Amino acid sequence: MRHTELNGISRRRFATAGITAGAALLAPGGLFASGVRDSSVEVVFADLPATKAGTNTSFAPLKQIDAGLLNIGYAEAGPANGPAAILLHGWPYDIYSFVDVAPLLASAGYRVIVPYLRGYGTTRFLSGDTVRNGQPSAVAVDIIALMDALKIQKAILAGFDWGARTADIIAALWPERCKGLVSVSGYLIGSQAAGKTPLPPAAEYQWWYQFYFATERGEDGYAKYRHDFSKLIWKLASPKWNFDDATFDRSAAAFDNADHVKIVIHNYRWRQGLAEGESKYDDLEARLAAGPVIAVPTITLEGDANGAPHVDGSAYAGKFSGKYVHRVIGGGVGHNLPQEAPQAFAQAVIDVDGY
Numbered sequence: 170m171r172h173t174e175l176n177g178i179s180r181r182r183f184a185t186a187g188i189t190a191g192a193a194l195l196a197p198g199g200l201f202a203s204g205v206r207d208s209s210v211e212v213v214f215a216d217l218p219a220t221k222a223g224t225n226t227s228f229a230p231l232k233q234i235d236a237g238l239l240n241i242g243y244a245e246a247g248p249a250n251g252p253a254a255i256l257l258h259g260w261p262y263d264i265y266s267f268v269d270v271a272p273l274l275a276s277a278g279y280r281v282i283v284p285y286l287r288g289y290g291t292t293r294f295l296s297g298d299t300v301r302n303g304q305p306s307a308v309a310v311d312i313i314a315l316m317d318a319l320k321i322q323k324a325i326l327a328g329f330d331w332g333a334r335t336a337d338i339i340a341a342l343w344p345e346r347c348k349g350l351v352s353v354s355g356y357l358i359g360s361q362a363a364g365k366t367p368l369p370p371a372a373e374y375q376w377w378y379q380f381y382f383a384t385e386r387g388e389d390g391y392a393k394y395r396h397d398f399s400k401l402i403w404k405l406a407s408p409k410w411n412f413d414d415a416t417f418d419r420s421a422a423a424f425d426n427a428d429h430v431k432i433v434i435h436n437y438r439w440r441q442g443l444a445e446g447e448s449k450y451d452d453l454e455a456r457l458a459a460g461p462v463i464a465v466p467t468i469t470l471e472g473d474a475n476g477a478p479h480v481d482g483s484a485y486a487g488k489f490s491g492k493y494v495h496r497v498i499g500g501g502v503g504h505n506l507p508q509e510a511p512q513a514f515a516q517a518v519i520d521v522d523g524y
Contacts, residue, residue, distance in 0.1 A: 217273050217519070220512045223416065225268045228283070231291060237314030238299050242291025243284040247275030252348070253321045254279045254518050255312065259330020260433060261399035262505055263289055263423035265416075266329070269511035270518075277519055282319065286331060287311055288432030290423040301428050303436030304446040305331075305359075306453040309338040316346060327518050329353035329470075329506055330477075331436075341461040342453060348465070349521035351514070353506045354477075355469040355495070356485035360458035361442040375478040378402065382437040392430045396421045406477040407503025466492045466524035468517045472502030472509065479504075492524040 228244035235241075244264055254274050256267040264283045271281045285292040286308055294301070312335055316324060325348050326336035334357040340347040341358060367373070373380075378398075381387035391398055400417055403410075423429075438444035446454065467489045469482055482495035498506060498513045507514040 217277065217512055217516055220269055220273055220515075222269060222509055222511055224511075225272060226415075226419065228264070228268065228271065233291065234315070234318050235295065236318035237311055238294060238296070239287055239311055239314070240293045240295055241284050241311070241315050241318075242293075243282055243315070244271065245283075246271040246281040247279045249280060251275075251278045251280040252522065253316075253319075253324035254281050254522075255316070255321075255324045255326050255336075256281065256283045256507070257312065257326065257328030257332025257335050258283075258286065258289070259328070259332050259505075260436075261395075261402050261420075261424060262330065262508075263420045265420045266505055266508040267511075267514075268508070270507050270515045273511060273515040274518055277515075279325075279518070282315075282321070282324075284312070284315055285423060285426075286335075288429045289426055292426070294428060300447055301431035301435060302439075302447055302450075303432040303434075304439045304450060304454070305334055305338060305436075306450040306457065307447070309335050309342070310450070310453075312339060313343060313346065322346070323348045325349045325351070325518055325522055327351035327507075327514070330504065333357050334359075337463065338453075338457060340463045340465045340467070342456060344463075344465050349518075349524060350463065350465050350467040351470065351517045351521055352467065353470045353472075353504075353514075354475070354479045355471070355482055356463070356488040358457050358460065358488075359440065360454070361440065362458060364440040365442050372478070379437045379441065382434050383441060383443055388430065388434045391433065395424050395430065399424060403505070406475070407472075407505050407509060408476045409474045409501030410503050410505065410509050460488070462488055462490045464489075464491045466521050468493075468521045469495045470506055470514065470517055471495070471497050472504065472506050473497055473499045474501045475504045475506075477504040 231242050231244055233240055233242050256270060258264055258266045264285055267283045271283055274281045323346055326339055328336045333352040333354060336350055337352055337356060337358050340350045399421060435444050439446055471482055498510045502510045
């Protein structure tokens with residue numbers, strides 16, 4: 170596995186170009202732009218043993234803990250007194266995206282926590298009366314509550330898709346809780362206003378599923394065909410990843426969570442401004458809508474064959490004011506980067522810890 174580190178991206182270039190928080194938002198609710206790549210150097214995996222994707226197929230028995238509004242299911246690996254690394258999955262994925270990453274980090278001495286997000290796996294709401302809310306700030310608050318419950322004051326946060334967005338939000342709003350950030354596809358903080366902004370047709374086409382979810386037919390269709398739907402997304406988002414049925418099925422079981430469909434549909438409708446959030450998150454969402462700069466040490470990652478909507482790393486380099494590098498992972502790596510390239514992902518966690 171080879172990857173390239175782009176460490177010459179100039180923030181000054183983006184400042185003089187007048188990139189604003191609004192312009193740095195990806196479609197709908199994130200970034201949509203293109204940019205220039207600067208000088209690159211090949212990075213060597215010096216700290217980890219060679220590991221192939223698919224080496225591991227299971228975690229130690231999962232744990233459960235009450236945290237905030239949830240009883241959260243999570244995998245844990247490594248020494249209890251090690252530095253904490255919290256790994257966050259996306260949609261439609263689950264904790265098995267990190268099944269090869271977790272033992273690598275554990276072997277390096279980290280206490281690794283891999284939680285199911287709300288609506289996935291063994292994570293459950295403590296009350297039937299709680300709103301099944303998928304808005305991004307609510308998911309981030311869940312992880313802060315988990316850290317509190319586990320008595321983790323500060324952790325490296327690393328994720329992709331929803332998990333990267335969640336990690337970005339925590340790094341931006343609670344930097345005192347984030348020692349370092351590893352974010353696949355970079356700066357994913359957005360807003361409802363950004364989600365309402367029309368994009369060029371080719372970009373809109375990439376978000377077809379979001380528009381499908383905006384309809385009753387889409388909600389019913391996802392509920393009925395969630396496994397087939399998710400497998401299609403896997404194939405589109407990682408066109409060169411030849412995963413087998415057993416690999417998919419291990420993750421697809423997490424989508425049988427009773428709240429899964431409600432959380433997913435609400436998330437995408439909220440991002441388009443088609444569903445209300447909860448007022449208790451309004452202040453957080455207002456701060457996020459301003460496009461806050463992230464100051465904690467950060468490594469952003471991108472697969473060279475990511476089929477999901479994303480932009481060139483230079484488009485969001487100016488959103489990181491601390492020590493920052495961007496790495497492009499080669500070899501046909503798609504959207505589910507930690508599962509497709511576990512060594513590269515784990516190395517990024519270790520490297521950002523040293524910044």
